[in-house]
Every structure is written in structure tokens, then in C-alpha cells.
Amino acid sequence: MTMKSKSNHLKRYNIxxxxxxxxxxxxxxxxxxxxxxxxxxxxxEVYTIPIRLFPAQFNFDNFKRVxxxxxxxxxxxxxxxxxxxxxxxxxxxxxCAGFAFxxxxxxxxxxxxxxxxxAMFVPMSVLIIPLYQMVSNTKLIDTYPGIxxxxxxxxxxxxxxxxxxxxxPEDLINAAKIDGSNYFGIxxxxxxxxxKTSISAATLYAFLSHWRSYLWPLLVTNKTExxxxxxGLKYLVSEASSAYQVMMAGSLMSILPLxxxxxxxxxxxxQSITLTGLKG
Amino acid sequence: xxxxxxxxLVFLALIxxxxxxxxxxxxESVPSTGPVTIDVWYALSGTxxxxxxxxxxxxxxxxxxxxxxxxxxxxxxxxxxxITAALKSNSTPDVIIGGQVAYTGAYGNFYAGNQALADxxxxxxxxFEGLWDYSNYDGQYCNIPYNMSTNTMxxxxxxxxAAGLDMENNAPTSWEEFMAVCAILKDYYKGKAxxxxxxxxxxxxxxxxxxxxxxxxxxxxxxxxSVKSAAWGSExxxxxxxxxxxxxxxxxxxxxxxxxxxxxxLAGNAAFFAGSSTKISEWTPTLGEDLRAxxxxxxDVQKVALGGSSVAIYPKSSERTDAAWKFVKFICEADENAxxxxxxxxxxxxxxxxxxxxxxxxxxxxxxxxxxFKQLSYAYAYLNxxxxxxxxxxxxxxxxxxxxxxxxxxxxxxxxxxxxxxxELY
Numbered sequence: 001m002t003m004k005s006k007s008n009h010l011k012r013y014n015i016x017x018x019x020x021x022x023x024x025x026x027x028x029x030x031x032x033x034x035x036x037x038x039x040x041x042x043x044x045e046v047y048t049i050p051i052r053l054f055p056a057q058f059n060f061d062n063f064k065r066v067x068x069x070x071x072x073x074x075x076x077x078x079x080x081x082x083x084x085x086x087x088x089x090x091x092x093x094x095x096c097a098g099f100a101f102x103x104x105x106x107x108x109x110x111x112x113x114x115x116x117x118x119a120m121f122v123p124m125s126v127l128i129i130p131l132y133q134m135v136s137n138t139k140l141i142d143t144y145p146g147i148x149x150x151x152x153x154x155x156x157x158x159x160x161x162x163x164x165x166x167x168x169p170e171d172l173i174n175a176a177k178i179d180g181s182n183y184f185g186i187x188x189x190x191x192x193x194x195x196k197t198s199i200s201a202a203t204l205y206a207f208l209s210h211w212r213s214y215l216w217p218l219l220v221t222n223k224t225e226x227x228x229x230x231x232g233l234k235y236l237v238s239e240a241s242s243a244y245q246v247m248m249a250g251s252l253m254s255i256l257p258l259x260x261x262x263x264x265x266x267x268x269x270x271q272s273i274t275l276t277g278l279k280g
Numbered sequence: 281x282x283x284x285x286x287x288x289l290v291f292l293a294l295i296x297x298x299x300x301x302x303x304x305x306x307x308e309s310v311p312s313t314g315p316v317t318i319d320v321w322y323a324l325s326g327t328x329x330x331x332x333x334x335x336x337x338x339x340x341x342x343x344x345x346x347x348x349x350x351x352x353x354x355x356x357x358x359x360x361x362x363i364t365a366a367l368k369s370n371s372t373p374d375v376i377i378g379g380q381v382a383y384t385g386a387y388g389n390f391y392a393g394n395q396a397l398a399d400x401x402x403x404x405x406x407x408f409e410g411l412w413d414y415s416n417y418d419g420q421y422c423n424i425p426y427n428m429s430t431n432t433m434x435x436x437x438x439x440x441x442a443a444g445l446d447m448e449n450n451a452p453t454s455w456e457e458f459m460a461v462c463a464i465l466k467d468y469y470k471g472k473a474x475x476x477x478x479x480x481x482x483x484x485x486x487x488x489x490x491x492x493x494x495x496x497x498x499x500x501x502x503x504x505x506s507v508k509s510a511a512w513g514s515e516x517x518x519x520x521x522x523x524x525x526x527x528x529x530x531x532x533x534x535x536x537x538x539x540x541x542x543x544x545x546l547a548g549n550a551a552f553f554a555g556s557s558t559k560i561s562e563w564t565p566t567l568g569e570d571l572r573a574x575x576x577x578x579x580d581v582q583k584v585a586l587g588g589s590s591v592a593i594y595p596k597s598s599e600r601t602d603a604a605w606k607f608v609k610f611i612c613e614a615d616e617n618a619x620x621x622x623x624x625x626x627x628x629x630x631x632x633x634x635x636x637x638x639x640x641x642x643x644x645x646x647x648x649x650x651x652x653f654k655q656l657s658y659a660y661a662y663l664n665x666x667x668x669x670x671x672x673x674x675x676x677x678x679x680x681x682x683x684x685x686x687x688x689x690x691x692x693x694x695x696x697x698x699x700x701x702x703x704e705l706y
Contacts, residue, residue: 043566047546069330132365141371215354219362222319222351222373235325235352243326243562 039063039249046244062249066236069246072253074225075232080257082147082217082228083210090154090206095199098161099187103173120155128219135220146220147228151213157202164198165191197271211258229254316346316603321353321362323378323589324427327561328624332377335620339610346603353378356589372594374604377426377611379592381664385417392593393421395605402609406630414661415590418505423590424612427626429557430655431489431584433577434648437570439551443468451574455490455523458552458577462532465551472549477532479550481541483679484672486554488585488662490520493578498662499671507706508665510674513698519579521690525682535683556587557652561625564646573648575655586661588626622649627656667705674701 034053038046039062041055066072100106101113131150140146168191176186192199214230221227233250237243324332329352336350353359356378363383366372376383384390393415396402404412411425440447443465452458462477469475480486491498491512500511512520527533537544545553546566553559554576563571576584591608595601610616618633620626622642633639634653643650665671678697682688 047543047548047566069326128361129365129368133369136365136369136371215358215361218354218358219365222321224351227352231352231354234354234358235329237326246326 035248035251038245039252041245043243043245062245063253065246066250066253070232070235070250071224072229072232072250075227075229076254078144078226079211079229079254082144083207085144086148086152086210087203087207089148089152090157090210091199091203093152094154094157094161094202094206095187095192097158098165099183099191101158101162102165103168103186103191104183116155116158119153120159124215128215131216132219141220142223142226144226147217147226150220151210151216154202154206157206160202160205161195161198164195168194200265208258315344316599318346318348318375318600318603318607319373320348320350320375320377320607321359321373322350322376323353323356323359324624325352325355328427328558328626331620331624335611335616338616339607342610343606346606348375348607356380374594374596374600375607376592376594378589379423380589381415381417381422382666382668384592384594385420385422385664386666389592389594390417390420390422391595391601392424392591392605392608395593395608396421396424399605399609402612403630403632406614406632408629408631408656408659410586410656410659410661411629414586414588414664416661417664418501423592424608425629426589426591426612426617427621427624428586428588428590428629429626430586430652430659431485431554431576432557432559432573432648432652432655433575434545434553434555434559434563434571434573436545436548436551436567437572439469439548439570440465440572443551447572447574452577453575455519455577455579459523459526459530459532462527462552463530466531469551474549476534476537476544476550478527478552478554479533479541479544480538480554482555483538484675485556485585485587487520487675487679489576489583490523490579491517492583492585492660492662493581494520495581499665501663508663509706510671510698510701512675513695515691516580517694518691521678521682521693524679525686525688525690528683529686535679556625557627557649557655558625560646560648560652561623571648573651575651582658584655584659586659625649627653670704671701674698674704 037053037055040058040060042059042061045052045055097116101109101116135141135146135150140149172190172194173186176190181189212230213228214234217228218231218234221231233247233254236250237247320336322329322332333350336348339346339348351373353362353376359376359378360380360383363372363376363379367383367387384392396404396407407425411428412421414428415421415423415425435447437447445461445464452461458478465477469477488498494516496514496517497511499508501508524533528535537550541550541553541555542559544550546563557573560571560573575582591612593601593604593608595604611620612629614628614630614632615636615638617630618628618636618638621628621633622638628634628636628639639653643653674697677700678693681693681696682690
């Protein structure tokens with residue numbers, strides 16, 4: 001490559017913007033890098049001044065300690081079961097509700113819409129006690145349904161999908177009707193195929209919030225074998241504890257499946273975030 | 281079209297089947313003739329939780345009539361939410377470790393306290409008096425002290441000795457002397473920008489200690505405990521606000537650094553740290569021999585505020601309640617309690633623990649532990665209240681007033697703080 005072509009090659013980039021973005025990216029990714037390396041440090045190394053990013057030697061004691069302190073595999077399985085089921089049910093319900101509100105006409109539609117919308121502003125802390133009473137009275141404490149069912153009503157994902165479904169042209173819906181499709185057929189064959197990006201954004205949001213859910217699984221489970229990862233991670237450290245390295249090892253292991261899912265579906269996620277303006 | 285409808289129904293059924301199956305599969309427990317099972321919730325995590333689980337295992341191994349099934353209930357706040365929900369739906373466990381009187385005494389449950397008084401095998405008088413105050417609600421004992429700690433003044437031996445100070449033979453006893461020590465440290469480390477002589481993460485706890493040291497009860501109550509008001513708005517407590525103001529004014533303490541006080545001290549950026557004695561076991565792996573403690577400096581009287589939580593029993597059937605009491609007696613027995621306490625950094629609740637080999641060894645090998653243990657003899661609790669958040673907010677108010685405006689009148693700040701608390705509650 002000649003000097004001239006090199007210069008042209010560089011000109012294609014806006015160097016100051018490139019440097020600025022690189023710095024911002026580094027700042028954003030640094031806590032993650034810190035977490036990865038801290039998971040291999042000793043407690044003393046975590047607090048060493050001056051700060052050292054890399055451990056003196058990679059030791060796996062923190063990971064062993066995590067497995068010794070909590071049944072990590074069991075928590076992992078529970079988290080996958082509950083998060084996946086919650087996400088599936090939430091998205092199915094949100095898609096159906098979103099379609100109904102966006103494309104159908106029925107009595108009290110406006111009132112119901114306002115009611116659903118206002119539910120978004122009710123904090124979880126207000127609902128916890130009555131929800132717990134319902135779950136307790138139906139003998140669902142320490143069961144998967146007890147963890148899953150009260151968390152599947154995703155108002156946010158419903159609102160997100162309504163806002164997208166509204167943009168689907170009425171002509172498409174009418175064409176499907178003329179072809180003999182009923183509402184379910186329209187939903188399956190017209191609405192969903194045209195909304196893959198927004199549905200995947202809603203799915204991502206729902207899955208992440210269920211994966212991280214802490215208080216509800218803690219409240220409705222007493223048996224160790226029913227606990228989820230978020231509860232287990234909290235158990236790893238004492239109140240105001242300084243054993244960050246153990247927490248980091250646990251956190252690193254807990255986010256691995258999310259990272260794998262992200263790497264596999266990176267293109268779709270980025271597309272959906274760009275389209276909906278959603279932040280994780 | 282019909283196929284689509286059928287598909288929808290099948291899909292819905294597929295979703296619902298596992299839940300119906302789970303719900304139907306969960307049956308009422310059938311009474312059995314085997315050992316009595318008791319449910320124990322514990323708000324202790326990390327190594328402390330592991331130490332508690334060892335005590336549970338010891339109990340289960342010591343007899344065959346009762347099985348204690350322990351379950352982690354989250355931190356203190358999470359446990360409070362969990363127990364509130366359980367109380368509303370009548371699904372409380374048999375025992376809670378990490379219980380607060382607000383969830384027993386306030387609900388009229390004084391079972392554990394009454395049992396401790398009535399059962400001679402428990403030896404009520406062997407438990408430190410101050411600890412019982414911690415478990416008292418409106419004049420009656422409702423819980424049993426268990427994981428208790430004292431507000432301890434830690435120091436980094438290497439940092440302090442480098443500045444020419446000798447804390448082993450010449451420790452400050454008053455807050456005035458403490459400030460003089462801070463002045464020396466500030467001067468010695470003036471080239472180190474990130475250094476601050478003193479940090480405290482739990483500012484509220486230290487404030488309670490200091491108010492008690494002014495011979496003030498923190499909370500005053502009328503005869504029938506129907507009114508519990510802030511007592512710190514009095515003249516003798518003005519010195520507490522004055523101390524906070526002077527510490528900031530002289531640069532011996534930086535309020536912003538207190539928020540991450542644990543990390544500041546661990547990283548060697550502070551010479552003194554006020555906090556829970558549980559830090560001894562938690563920080564020894566990091567600081568080793570450099571983690572030392574002095575007795576908490578004081579104003580008028582030598583006192584420290586207690587911290588921690590207690591054991592609560594929620595009576596159910598007589599069989600389960602008896603089993604729960606046996607379990608509680610076991611974990612509060614001198615040697616068993618001492619083992620739990622030392623390994624977790626909490627303090628033994630019994631005076632007789634002092635002669636236990638484990639405690640003797642801990643005192644000999646961990647100088648900071650000896651100090652924390654010694655403080656038990658003058659550790660006190662203030663009157664239990666229902667709204668701790670309101671009190672914490674009110675105390676934070678005076679600290680903000682005097683540290684943000686360094687010319688603010690300390691007495692006025694204390695009075696305004698006390699008024700704020702009383703106004704919010706009454």
C-alpha cells in the first residue's frame with residue numbers, strides 16, 4: 001500500500017470521532033474487564049494500592065468457593081427454567097394484548113388501555129404483599145409457578161408492542177381478512193412476521209429483567225433447591241462485605257449464558273435496539 | 281381457520297399444563313410420626329451464613345427428634361419484607377435468625393423472651409445485660425440476642441505507627457484526644473492526596489454511640505410507651521454535632537469518602553475506621569496483623585451502641601414450638617454460640633463464653649477481637665422503635681447541616697434534627 005492510498009484509507013475515518021468513541025467504549029467496557037480479572041484475584045489483590053488490573057496469578061479458588069457456598073448448578077437450572085418460561089409466557093401475552101389493542105375494536109378498549117398503562121406506574125414494592133398472599137393461599141410457595149406466574153404480566157413489553165403494531169398498515173390486515181384469515185391467523189401470518197425486530201427487543205428486555213429478578217424469587221422460595229442465581233449471588237457476600245472477588249466469580253459465571261446468547265444473536269439485538277431505542 | 285383456533289387452544293393448553301400439574305401436585309403435608317421439622321430463616325450470608333449452617337448441622341447431628349431446615353432469607357431489609365409478607369399470610373417460619381423486635385414485639389409476640397426468663401436451663405442472667413435491651417420491646421423481652429456486634433474503632437497499625445503514634449500504649453480515650461491523633465496523621469500524610477485520617481461508613485451507628493456517650497437515651501418514651509420521641513435535641517448532645525463539624529472543618533474526615541468508607545480503609549487510604557466488630561473476621565485476610573482496634577473514644581460516659589440482630593420464635597403447634605425452643609437453646613449455648621461468633625466476627629452473647637477455649641484463643645490471637653469483646657461490658661441499646669428509617673433520616677439531617685455549613689450552630693442542628701423526627705412520627 002502506497003503512502004497516498006494509506007492516507008486516503010485513514011481519511012475515510014473521522015479520526016477525532018473515532019478516538020472519542022474508542023475512549024467512551026473503553027470506559028463502558030472497563031467495569032466488565034475489571035469483573036473478569038477480579039474473579040481471579042485474591043482479596044488482598046482486589047484492594048492493592050496502586051490498583052492492579054491483572055492478578056499476580058490466575059487462581060480459581062473464588063470459583064471453587066462459589067460452588068462450595070451455594071448449589072450453583074441448581075440455581076443456574078432454576079434461573080434458566082424460570083426466566084425462559086416467564087419470557088415465553090410474557091411475550092405470548094404481550095403479543096396477543098398488543099395486537100388486540102392496536103388492531104381490534106372492542107368495548108371499553110380505551111378504558112382498559114388506560115388501566116394497563118397506569119399499571120406501569122405502580123411500583124413492585126406495593127404489589128409484593130398482596131401477591132405473596134395470593135401465592136401463599138394457593139399453596140404455590142416453593143414452586144416454579146409461584147415464581148413465574150406473578151411476574152409474567154409485562155405491561156412494558158405490551159406497550160412496546162402496541163406502539164409497533166399500530167404502525168403495521170391496515171391494508172395488510174384487510175388483505176389477510178379478504179383471504180379468509182381469522183384474527184389468530186392475522187396475528188400469526190401477518191403481524192408477527194412483520195414485527196420480528198420489535199418482538200425480539202421485547203424478548204430481550206423481558207429475559208434480562210427475569211434473569212436478574214431477585215426480590216420475588218427470594219420471597220416465594222424457602223427451599224434451597226428452588227432458589228435462583230440472583231438470590232445465590234446475594235448469599236455469596238455478607239452485608240457490606242468486601243469479598244468482591246467471590247462475588248465477581250459468581251457474577252462472571254452467571255452472565256456467561258447471556259453473553260453466549262448475545263454473541264449468537266448480536267445482529268438482531270443491535271437491530272432491535274436501534275429500531276426501538278431500547279436500553280438494556 | 282378452524283385449524284388456527286385449535287392450534288391456539290393447544291398452545292394455551294401446553295402453557296397451562298405444567299402450572300396446573302405443579303399446583304395439583306403440591307399436596308398438604310401429611311402429619312408423620314418421624315422427627316419434628318422446624319423451618320428456620322436466617323438473614324446471614326457469606327461466611328457468616330456458612331458458620332450459622334454449621335451450627336444447624338451440629339444441632340441436627342446432636343439429636344434425632346428434631347430436624348431444623350434452614351433457609352437464607354436475604355439481608356436484613358429483605359428479611360423484613362419477607363417476614364411482613366409471611367405475617368400477613370400466616371406463613372411464618374418457626375425461627376428467624378436476623379429477627380427484629382418490630383416483627384415480634386410489635387405484633388405482640390414475646391414468646392422467645394418469656395421462655396428465656398422462664399426456662400432455668402437457658403440461664404437468662406448469663407447473657408450480657410446490654411444485649412437484652414436490644415431485644416426489648418416496650419418493656420418486655422421478645423427476642424434473644426444472637427449475632428451481636430459492637431461499634432468498634434479500627435486502625436491500620438502500619439499507617440499509624442509510621443506517623444509515630446503508639447495506639448497500644450497511648451490510645452486516645454476521649455474524642456478530643458482522638459482529634460489530636462487525627463491532626464498528627466493529617467500532618468504526616470499531607471503529601472498523600474487520597475489520605476484521610478478517619479472514615480466511617482455507618483454514620484448513623486457512630487452517631488447513636490456518641491449520643492449514648494452524652495448520657496442521652498437517644499429515644500425517650502412515656503410510661504406506657506405510646507409516645508417515643510427523639511431525645512437528642514438537648515444541650516448535652518450539641519457536642520456530637522460539634523465533633524462532626526470540627527472533623528470536617530479540620531479535614532480529618534471527608535463526608536463524601538464515608539460513603540465508601542470500607543473500601544477507603546481497606547485500600548490504606550484511612551488510618552481509622554469506625555464500624556462493626558464483624559469486620560475483624562472479614563478484613564483479617566486483607567489487612568492481617570495491621571488490623572487493630574482501640575476502645576471507642578467517648579464524650580462523658582464510656583458507652584458504645586450495639587448492632588446486629590436477634591432470634592425470634594413464631595409459635596405454631598406445641599410440638600413445633602417446643603422443638604423451636606430446643607433449637608434456639610442449642611445455638612445460644614455458650615460454646616456453640618462462641619464458635620459461631622468468633623468465626624463470623626460477632627460477639628458471644630454469654631458472659632460464661634469468656635472462659636471458653638475458643639474465645640480465649642481468639643482474644644489472644646486477634647487483638648482487635650479482644651477490644652470488641654471488652655466493649656460488650658459497656659455496650660447498650662436504645663429504646664426499640666417502629667420506624668428506624670425516620671430516625672436515620674433525622675440524624676442524617678443534623679450531620680448534613682453542620683458539615684455542609686461549617687458555621688452552623690451545632691445545638692440548633694441537633695434540635696432541628698430531633699424536631700424533624702418527632703414531627704414525622706407525631
